[in-house]
Amino acid sequence: MSESDIGLWAVPIAMLGGAIRVSTPFIFVSLGECITERSGRINLGLEGTLVFGAMSGYAIAYETSSAWLGVLGAAFFGALFGLFHGWICKLPKVNDIAIGIALMLLGMGLAFFFGKPYIQPVAPDLPALSFGFWSDVPQVQAALQVNVLFILGLVLAVAIAWMFKSTKIGLTIRVVGDSSDAARALGISANKVRLFSTAAGGALAGVGGAYLSLYYPGSWNEGISSGQGLMAVALVIFARWNPINCIWAALLFGAAGALGPALQSVGVSSGYYLFYAAPYVLTLLLLIATSSTTRALNGAPGELSISK
């Protein structure tokens, strides 16, 4: 190996690499949740969908020897979970948050149950593109190994932002999310829109799960998610229901998560528990800094059960 000594530069490079490597599941889950919440529903079950996506993606990739089929399969099962959530929430007097928590536990339980035989085998990984060819520093090259799904996530964020702003579908979702009464007056079925929005959100969360098991860290085990699905749901509020902001928030979380290991690797080793809390401290600080005493939850869809 010919790694050169880069000293303290390791920290920013690791944070850059961490932002790219770790953020992708956050991007997909938060984009998915963004669509769901803009239609006026909260799906807290995405943690379960993420874990089930990780398991089903890994299992399908292993059985078919194709990582991309795994991603598609994960999206399919994610959509099923979303449809299930949307269908139950359609029934009268059902609370979407409670159903979300139930689906989270169901998704994880099912994933653990069906995932048992797939902990040991090694499935094919998703390919990565090397954007570090211009540098001869191996650490930079390693940090700039970018997975196709990350790029897809960026493109998707722009596409979703455009969809909300200037397409009929986007407008329909926003109307349903902001006022069911207005939607009904326009002849739009709020439940149908929410059903499909939740399904789309579930499918994206499934893809986020497939990234976890098929690229980074790149294997299926029961501790693979460690709460990332829940964090991503919180990110949506942090990003003020804006898909582009979801990207920044996800990158920030990825980078902050890489801070702890990177600092230890350059010798700043005391108090590492505090560094591991960095993403959460950062969230708190930013939320406090951007909060307002005059407006409540700027940008929140009107029909959301937390803003009603």
Added chain:
Amino acid sequence: MSSKFHTSRRSLIKGMAGLAGATALSSVVPGSAFAAGLTVGFLYVGPKDDFGYNQAHAEGAAAVKGIEGVTLVEEENVPETVDVQKSMESMINFDGAKLIFPTSFGYFDPHILEVAPKHEDVRFQHAGGLWSADKHPQNVGSYFGYIGMGQYLNGIAAGHATKSKKIGFVAAKPIPQVMLNINSFLLGARSVDPEITCQVIFTGEWSMAVKEAEATNALADQGVDVITCHVDGPKVVMETAAGRGAFVCGYHADQSPLAPDLYLTGAEWNWANVYTNMVQSVLAGGSIDNFVRGGLAEGFIKMSPLGPAVSDAARNQFEATKASIMKGGFAVINGPMKDNTGNVIAEAGQSFEETDVSLESMNYLVEGVIGSAS
């Protein structure tokens, strides 16, 4: 609305009576079956096929299952909380378990210490806990293996393989056993070349896949070219390190299939042997010592076969050291030695043999380890 789900008082009482009857029955039936054999309970903190800590214990449990007269009950993913107390109680009350192996370190205090006094006829065998006769109940025992010796041998293989003179360790939590492993890994490597340093990164959790991968990448970024770990499931560390082109040394179980070319060797548990002996001695009417320890010689631990990247010089030193460990009395910490903050931990001429109980409360990292425990 409410009438739809209303349960009549009569059906409620009926249900409760049935439940109570079933409870009474199930605690009687296994009790009578016990005369013919022994029900052994195993509790794992994670999934039992994690390529690591829990798999090593589960392989031991599988060996016990084959013994005639033994009924095995297992539960995985039991958190180190009051949950483990409930699981143990249910194994005792419902399955009639008389010998229980709560295998995770954090199960001991306060959970085993809470449950054990209530069930004096049940034996609790805890992996790694510091049982002491004056403080803890007599029906609790602790057992562990001197796997630090395995990490010392890992270190020898690593010391020969490293070109950058930097080796790395992904560690979960700074508990004594982890510290001993880190120190042993470095000292093994330093027996090859005293210039070698070992970079350690603590993840703070026994199982946290993304953080383990980040830690491994951070080590590789620093030019570390041999990596080992002490986390519950080493699969992520092994695959990530091998993906970065670093050599790997295994831990807990054999991970060579994950990186066939870059796997040097690994320190593995051999619980099948240990558990079989314990269960057979109970079946024969004997007892288990409260304090059981063993190393390579006693068959508590074993080494993975050396990988293709191990040189002949490395192989010779590895085998010679292994042979002298097998003889017993081998010491990793030999004075004069300082820790990495400059405190003296061993005077000249002082050494701590593998069986020294003071090693089980190790709270320092030796000179040459880059990292800190807090």
